[in-house]
Amino acid sequence: MSLTAISANLSSTKLTLPVAVFGMMLGLAGCNNASTPTENVDAESATTGTEQSSTEQEVAKDGATGAGGQTVTIYSSRNEQLIKPLLDRYTEQTGVKIELVTDKTGPLMARLQAEGKNTPADMLLTVDAGNLWQAAEQGLLQPVASSVLEKNVPAKYRDPKGMWTGLSLRARTIFYDPSKVDAAQLSTYADLADPKWKGKLCLRSSKAVYNQSLVASMMENLGEEKTEQVIRGWVDNLATDVFSDDTNMLEAIAAGQCEVGIANSYYYGRLLDEKPNFPVKIFWANQGTTGTHVNISGAGVITGSDNPDGALKLMEWLSSDEAQGLYASSDKEYPVKDGVDESEMLRSWGPFKQDSISVQKFGELQTKAIQMMDKAGYK
Numbered sequence: 001m002s003l004t005a006i007s008a009n010l011s012s013t014k015l016t017l018p019v020a021v022f023g024m025m026l027g028l029a030g031c032n033n034a035s036t037p038t039e040n041v042d043a044e045s046a047t048t049g050t051e052q053s054s055t056e057q058e059v060a061k062d063g064a065t066g067a068g069g070q071t072v073t074i075y076s077s078r079n080e081q082l083i084k085p086l087l088d089r090y091t092e093q094t095g096v097k098i099e100l101v102t103d104k105t106g107p108l109m110a111r112l113q114a115e116g117k118n119t120p121a122d123m124l125l126t127v128d129a130g131n132l133w134q135a136a137e138q139g140l141l142q143p144v145a146s147s148v149l150e151k152n153v154p155a156k157y158r159d160p161k162g163m164w165t166g167l168s169l170r171a172r173t174i175f176y177d178p179s180k181v182d183a184a185q186l187s188t189y190a191d192l193a194d195p196k197w198k199g200k201l202c203l204r205s206s207k208a209v210y211n212q213s214l215v216a217s218m219m220e221n222l223g224e225e226k227t228e229q230v231i232r233g234w235v236d237n238l239a240t241d242v243f244s245d246d247t248n249m250l251e252a253i254a255a256g257q258c259e260v261g262i263a264n265s266y267y268y269g270r271l272l273d274e275k276p277n278f279p280v281k282i283f284w285a286n287q288g289t290t291g292t293h294v295n296i297s298g299a300g301v302i303t304g305s306d307n308p309d310g311a312l313k314l315m316e317w318l319s320s321d322e323a324q325g326l327y328a329s330s331d332k333e334y335p336v337k338d339g340v341d342e343s344e345m346l347r348s349w350g351p352f353k354q355d356s357i358s359v360q361k362f363g364e365l366q367t368k369a370i371q372m373m374d375k376a377g378y379k
């Protein structure tokens with residue numbers, strides 16, 4: 001029996017669960033996550049507003065074959081506008097059809113839990129090592145061994161057990177208002193806790209997984225006691241309530257509401273695309289110490305996938321020179337693969353020293369980081 005036929009037979013046993021069941025599971029997931037209230041809002045669509053909730057989207061596991069083989073179904077929290085050109089390119093080159101289901105990470109993981117072995121999904125595509133680590137912890141991903149990924153993706157951006165791999169990089173660093181702040185006054189994330197920044201700091205909410213991962217890295221680099229002091233200092237220095245996304249936070253700096261803040265590099269890049277004179281500057285944090293905090297977007301093969309080989313092949317392609325270049329140019333992210341050119345905008349921000357920490361640490365320390373931020377009064 002051909003692969004196609006096997007797939008077609010399997011597909012007949014696959015049922016899309018009713019929306020009500022997903023809703024129930026989302027509720028359950030919310031309860032389960034009560035101790036680790038990760039926002040799971042990737043807010044990738046914050047600037048484009050195109051995110052589409054696909055909780056009600058039905059995905060048939062049709063096992064249909066394009067010229068090049070089985071369909072690969074992706075559950076993705078990434079902005080469709082950003083990721084679609086890459087996937088279209090893959091289809092053009094290979095004939096492999098791709099089904100893309102887009103939602104926020106939390107609902108996608110709840111959906112995978114609910115669907116179990118009946119899931120039509122082959123690959124989870126999401127942001128932040130903290131989210132990928134959670135997906136692996138929940139048993140949603142299966143390990144893969146790939147010499148291509150090992151060659152293309154540095155070990156610190158991959159799960160040591162092969163459950164997920166990074167596919168692009170983003171720096172979470174300091175941004176400032178150059179009309180009020182001189183770059184010479186800036187140095188580290190920890191320095192933003194200094195009383196000299198009282199009433200001048202803007203931060204995104206501690207519910208954002210990006211901040212949980214940043215705090216986890218600080219716990220690893222500075223120790224728990226010092227990190228807690230830093231978070232208390234940040235909270236003391238806040239100019240205003242925490243923000244629900246990085247874009248709003250950057251716009252608050254531009255509007256003069258605060259003088260410094262912390263955000264992911266690509267949000268700044270997107271704002272600069274829209275407004276080339278956006279009056280905020282980027283500063284590479286921790287250059288004299290541990291290096292700037294770098295996180296990943298990445299992917300893993302779903303445990304219940306019918307087409308794990310197809311998912312892995314696509315992941316390998318996404319780590320190739322061509323796809324890595326597209327990530328950098330279309331999404332203002334950094335390539336995860338060494339030696340791939342950055343976009344012109346990223347080059348204009350200059351080179352920087354990256355923190356050498358393995359990103360899986362962000363997952364391992366996530367619960368502790370959340371507890372610490374809560375204890376320190378960081379909302």
Ligand code: FE
Pocket residue numbers: 042043044127264
């Ligand atoms: Fe984001």
